[in-house]
Amino acid sequence: MYSLASYRLMTGNEAVAFAVKQVDVDFISAYPITPQTIIVERLSEYVSSGELDAEFVPVESEHSALSACIGASLAGARVFTSTSSQGLALMHEVMYIASGMRCPIVMAVSNRALSAPLNIHGDHSDIMGSRDAGWVLIFCENPQEVYDYTIQAFRLAEHPEVLLPVAVNLDGFTVSHSSEPVAILEDEVVRAYLPRRERPRLEFEEPASFGVFALPTHYFEFKVEQEKALRKAGEVLEEVSAAYPNRSGRLLKLSKFNEDGRIAIICLGGTAGTVRHVVKKYGMKDFSLISLKLFSPFPSEELLDALKEAEGVVVMDRATSPGAPLPPLASNVAASLYEAGVRLPLMSVVYGLGGREPTLKMIVEMLEKSRERIGEGGPVVSRMYLGYGGG
Amino acid sequence: MPISKLADLYGREGLSPGHSACQGCGATIAVRQVLLAAEPPYIVVSPTGCLEVISTPYPFTAWRVPWVHVAFENAAAVASGIEAALNVLERKGIGRRHKVIVIGGDGGTFDIGLQALSGAFERGHNILYVCYDNEAYMNTGIQRSAATPPGSITTTTPAGKRERKKDIVSILVGHGSPYVATASPHLWKDLTNKVRKAQSIEGPTFLHIIAPCPRGWYFDPHLTIKLAKLAVETRIFPIYEVENGRYRINYLISRPRPVEDYLRLQNRFAHLLRPENAALLEEFKRWVEDRWSQLLKMAEAFPA
Known part of the structure; x- marks a missing residue:
């Protein structure tokens, strides 16, 4: 009690x-x-x-x-x-x-x-x-x-x-x-x-x-x-x-929202609230959200379980790993998928560097882009800088 | 109670035999004296350096007292944490106070550890910080430190160091430390009494000990204590204490021995004695004289 x-x-x-x-x-x-x-x-x-x-x-x-x-x-x-x-x-x-x-x-x-x-x-x-x-x-x-x-x-x-x-x-x-x-x-x-x-x-x-x-x-x-x-x-x-x-x-390793969505958005921290809001507000029911609470030790097993029905994943990193194939969270997600022999289309999104907060509009843009990319015949891994103003 | 004979020491050998220090290591002689005088219960903190490496190759340890090493530049910060934590644990009835003694080399004290040392002394933690000064980075193979004396050869000053030695005592006096002293292992009564005195005083106290190093100074290991004695008798390493800003010279050297007596026993100074380097020798002597005369002035202006 x-x-x-x-x-x-x-x-x-x-x-x-x-x-x-x-x-x-x-x-x-x-x-x-x-x-x-x-x-x-x-x-x-x-x-x-x-x-x-x-x-x-x-x-x-x-x-x-x-x-x-x-x-x-x-x-x-x-x-x-x-x-x-x-x-x-x-x-x-x-x-x-x-x-x-x-x-x-x-x-x-x-x-x-x-x-x-x-x-x-x-x-x-x-x-x-x-x-x-x-x-x-x-x-x-x-x-x-x-x-x-x-x-x-x-x-x-x-x-x-x-x-x-x-x-x-x-x-x-x-x-x-x-x-x-x-x-x-x-x-x-x-x-x-x-x-x-x-x-x-x-x-x-x-x-x-x-x-x-x-x-x-x-x-x-x-x-x-x-x-x-x-x-x-x-x-x-x-x-x-x-x-x-x-x-x-209670501190769970991850929390899930709209589990039936075919494209899973994976992110860390406060951005999950924004994504959840966008999915609700605009009725974008084809997206699910996985908010990771535990990054290390990385909960691969629970993540794979949450991705069982997914047709693609969007991994949102609020950091870059210059020179690496993928930023930190996307890299961990890709490694977990590989270990399970799962070859899901993965869109790696780098966003929010230096406080450029992801707006609702930016999240909508990201979700729409992912629908295009995570379709038949698209690349297994694609990349995006969300909200980046350069060329 | 002042120490006048060996029986007055507490008797727990903090550092056991079998460690891997070089023959004639001045640092370990100094550490032994410090710990024989230290009031139990205490905890020893060491920065990275010779002392840490010669005493704790896993799965062995030479320490018979609680000992901790974290990194090179933070021994004073680690000591701050232990001291403050034990205060609150004793208050809550889930731990007890210990005296905290840092024992570090000149690199971990004069150079990379100076910021943490300054912080701990400014905050006024109740710790005794002991620096065994072998006047260079001996653990990595004899590189110059801020404690290396002018003229000395090290592997990073192959032509001899051009700069003078940092005055660590004045730096700590400037922090308002209630007790800062120098000591030499050849004067064991003076050294052990200073440990006890420092521990009896509330607040951060400091003991600067000359620690001749056969390997780094290039001398025969049986000369360690003789060189410590010569460093004092030539006025190169004055023995004094500063209590609440008041100076007392414990060994007033009225007729100093020539510095050459000290220099010629160590190959790190061999070049200073060659005729073509007379100017360098003069510069060394000027450094010794400047420091001694400054010390006399301080002792006169602020007598104990």
Whole structure:
């Protein structure tokens, strides 16, 4: 049994901070960067007012923020940080270490474009640049999901068979700065959902060495074991979400809309809401939508199951992989299809770079284009830059 | 309680024998002294460097105390996190405070780790940061650092370093640290007492230890302690402490030995003693004199 405390009007950033307060974190270290800054500000207020009994360490860089989080995590603390864009890029080195040292840190990433040129607006270039760092990567569509998934992220990260860091992604501005009523749980319900679990820690009476170096004789095994733990996180997520008190807020690997549509649109984050709206508003019933909530470990099995009836797929990436055959999400989708021996026509769409938000008109244009391309005799893979103004 | 005999030390050997440091490694001698004096319970944090590599080749470890390494440039940030986290865990009754000691080389302190060090000292974390200074990147094979003295040969300064050594003590005094001191392993009582004193003071404290390196300085391994002594007695490495901005020279060298006595035992300085390089030798001497006279002025202006 659970009870909802109430609804609160919150932006995505505020929903992160509120969830972090409720999970009773011990330690926060972060550095301001747009569009994540409000998370740091709210948490500072909670700590300052005593609403949250935690140490807030306002470090001199994101590199130090994540480094301090590793130290705190190994000292036994429940740890949170957040960042965006250049801040995440500066953390890049330390992200691999956080996962390699199996620290269950939860980080919110208010996704933003990477320089150059400098741009503070939303896209997924930041997190996609660190997608091989061995973290669990979760994407949220709206402040409600941000709230629910942040809480579940802690339980997933701290599970003894996982012990890996988790990044909760929310689109810069469109989710991070948009307000909506968020259904929240009572503090005690959240606490009961997240009991403390013992794990190895720094302690004088039980001395252990953390962060040792491994030669070619052992390094390979460390990394494969770590990869297995990340795959395991996909299984553990099922029990983590099943136990979440608010049934409608459970973190599923993906959500489906209009499953009967013959062309499947696959995307991450807030754009799913726009696509869903377009399909409804214009009655474009030949399209289904798959909103991926879990990007890593990639839920190939669930995705293939969702694509059973599809005649083609449109994969929307809010990032590019210059020089690669396909951008990150399309690449994962194509690999999953290939593994299953499925040769579905795939239209790879790159959109929204640097905050060029996909309008309803743009989405309609994309859907109409996909009808033309995903027909008889068209290429198996086609590409499109949606909303691109160049030649 | 001041340390006056070996029995006054705590006695837990933090670093066990069997590690893979070179013969005559000054750093490991310094670390042993630091940990024998350190008040338990404590946690050691190391940046990447010689100490990390010689002590923890998986599946072995030489550490008998809790130890953590994360990366090269962030030891002070990691220490900040541990210190702050243990404060709150003790408050909540789910952990206990430990003293936090960072032990890093000059590369991880003077150069790549300076930003994190500055941040941690500015925020005032209750940590002791110990720098074992072997005056170059020894782990990667003797490249110059900001701690390399002028004239010294390294693999990236094959004709000798042109610049002077960064004054790390002044940098940390400038951060308002309540206690910054230098030490040498040949003066073990002074070194261990400084560790204990630093740990008894609230706030970020710093100990700068000269750590002769036979491999990188090109000298016979049995000369390590002798070279540490010579560095002090030639005024090349003054032994002093700065407590709340007040200077005390612990070893006032009234009649210094000639720097040549120090230089000639190390091949990194061999070229300085050749007649055609007299100007370089003069420049080295000027550096030593400038630093010493500046230190005397500070001790006079801000006496302890």
